[in-house]
Amino acid sequence: MTETAAVERRARRRADAGFLACLVGPLVVAVLLNAVIRPWLAAGIGGERRSSGSGVRSNDTWWRFDPATQAEHPLLTGFLETSDGAIAMLALGATVVLLLGRWAVRAVRARRAEREASAR
Structure with a gap:
């Protein structure tokens, strides 16, 4: 294998890795947020889990909080109330x-x- 062929292969692999990072990165973040982090945070501040299951695929989940918790943690409860x-x-x-x-x-x-x- 020539030097230029090796350089071209490395550049192609780097380009493929960038594409995969752009494609998979946000998906991984969303899955971690929805499956692990948000339920843990909601349980920590006493959220009540709500879900609507009108589709074939899955339920849409969010949490509700009492007014005192909402006043104490407005940003966190706003984030957790998002579906x-x-x-x-x-x-x-x-x-x-x-x-x-x-x-x-x-x-x-x-x-x-x-x-x-x-x-x-």
Whole structure:
């Protein structure tokens, strides 16, 4: 294997890893939030679990708190009162934004390399 082929393979692997990070990263964060962190936080401050199961796929879950807890922890209760489905949609939106940003950065770099190559 030549030196340039090895460099090209490393660059391709790095590009693939960036794509996977943009694609899987927000999904992992959303799953961890909805499955582990949010239930733990809600149990810690005495939240009452609510869910609506009108679909075939799964229940949409959120927590309710008494007014005293809401006054004491307004940001945390606001976050926990957001449904799991809303968190999942935010993760999907983050995935789209990350992939579009990645595409834009790669397009700018390709144009810059093309201009530098034509200037030589």
